[in-house]
Amino acid sequence: MDASLIDAVLGEAEFEQIEILREPEIGLSAVVAIHHTRLGPAFGGVRCHPYSGLGPALADALRLARHMSLKCAIHEIPGGGGKVALCVTPGMDRGAVYRRLGDYIEQLGGRFYTGPDTGTQEADLLALGERTRFVARPDAHGPGSIAEATALGVFAGIEAVARELDQGIAGLRVMLQGLGAVGWPLGERLAAAGAELTVSDLDQRRLERAADEWGAELLAHDVPAPTVSCDVFAPCALGGVVSDDTLPLLGASAIAGSANNVLADARCGRELHRRGILFAPDFVINSGGLLFGALFHLEGASPPPERIAAIGDLLARVFFEATVQDAPPEQVAEALAAQRLQAAKAPPFFPQRDAVP
Numbered sequence: 001m002d003a004s005l006i007d008a009v010l011g012e013a014e015f016e017q018i019e020i021l022r023e024p025e026i027g028l029s030a031v032v033a034i035h036h037t038r039l040g041p042a043f044g045g046v047r048c049h050p051y052s053g054l055g056p057a058l059a060d061a062l063r064l065a066r067h068m069s070l071k072c073a074i075h076e077i078p079g080g081g082g083k084v085a086l087c088v089t090p091g092m093d094r095g096a097v098y099r100r101l102g103d104y105i106e107q108l109g110g111r112f113y114t115g116p117d118t119g120t121q122e123a124d125l126l127a128l129g130e131r132t133r134f135v136a137r138p139d140a141h142g143p144g145s146i147a148e149a150t151a152l153g154v155f156a157g158i159e160a161v162a163r164e165l166d167q168g169i170a171g172l173r174v175m176l177q178g179l180g181a182v183g184w185p186l187g188e189r190l191a192a193a194g195a196e197l198t199v200s201d202l203d204q205r206r207l208e209r210a211a212d213e214w215g216a217e218l219l220a221h222d223v224p225a226p227t228v229s230c231d232v233f234a235p236c237a238l239g240g241v242v243s244d245d246t247l248p249l250l251g252a253s254a255i256a257g258s259a260n261n262v263l264a265d266a267r268c269g270r271e272l273h274r275r276g277i278l279f280a281p282d283f284v285i286n287s288g289g290l291l292f293g294a295l296f297h298l299e300g301a302s303p304p305p306e307r308i309a310a311i312g313d314l315l316a317r318v319f320f321e322a323t324v325q326d327a328p329p330e331q332v333a334e335a336l337a338a339q340r341l342q343a344a345k346a347p348p349f350f351p352q353r354d355a356v357p
């Protein structure tokens with residue numbers, strides 16, 4: 001292994017477990033990061049992405065697992081964060097890779113409960129479910145669609161953002177980037193509530209459907225989504241969309257979407273605040289899927305939609321505190337998460353699931 005990768009792993013003292021899984025015969029190459037299990041299982045999905053190597057996969061897994069811990073803390077869920085960053089490799093035997101990952105997760109004995117993230121499809125979750133009890137299955141043995149729960153939370157978050165802008169959803173101009181597992185159901189809700197949508201995606205068929213079904217405007221190929229003049233920019237594809245490159249060109253009054261790690265770094269958040277662009281902290285607004293999957297696992301039943309929609313109230317509180325403190329909302333949200341984590345007590349046991357169905 002390259003020495004800088006070893007240094008990176010050793011430098012992450014706050015992480016409970018970091019493992020690299022390699023099985024070249026089936027094309028498995030993945031990093032598993034478990035941030036902590038002090039209060040209960042680590043929750044986090046499998047992100048499947050064409051990483052350029054294990055270094056970028058490691059960086060992604062660490063950042064995303066930390067985010068999952070923040071999500072658990074802010075919702076007072078007895079658990080921590082985890083993540084699998086799975087590299088798409090040439091000739092990868094997808095079914096075999098996900099089943100092998102399932103074996104690995106099963107032998108962790110419940111310390112890690114997984115689900116979807118970008119690039120992991122329903123069929124992959126079912127392959128995981130053949131080998132482990134600790135996965136949010138999309139069928140009758142699981143909680144249902146995590147992505148739709150995420151979309152419901154993001155919608156409630158956008159409603160809270162609209163209130164801050166003294167608007168409602170009807171007539172709200174939204175630039176929706178990404179029409180995937182989360183972006184599509186979010187777009188459906190926004191369109192049904194009367195938002196004026198401009199959309200972008202790499203998939204032309206999804207774009208055409210959005211134009212047909214929602215009357216959405218399609219973003220011209222040469223226009224970067226963050227620059228579109230609108231009320232809300234909703235990034236639902238990639239992270240890092242607010243960076244030194246895009247900051248001077250931002251056209252929205254607010255940024256609120258499902259993408260993880262929207263800000264390239266904390267400095268970008270401070271700059272948004274200074275410019276008066278409202279930012280809905282990603283680990284709050286996109287936490288509907290975590291709430292849905294984690295509460296199903298911990299309590300044995302999916303939470304009602306109102307529990308997910310309460311993300312809007314949580315965001316409203318964060319925005320209020322941010323105004324009072326004259327601080328960036330993500331800073332306020334992180335402080336609230338830290339406060340709740342400190343007050344949390346470990347439960348007496350981890351929930352156990354039945355045998356693999």
Ligand code: NAI
Pocket residue numbers: 116117118119146147148150177178179180181182183200201202203206236237238239258259260286287289290
């Ligand atoms: P997905 O892979 O189903 O959809 C992503 C969509 O974005 C695809 O339709 C893809 O074609 C499109 N896309 C990719 N690059 C693009 C670009 N440059 N411009 C426009 N569109 C582009 O992923 P999913 O599950 O919908 O997740 C979206 C984001 O939300 C990711 O950042 C993910 O980490 C985050 N997230 C997802 C959760 C979930 O429940 N699935 C939970 C929390 C966060």
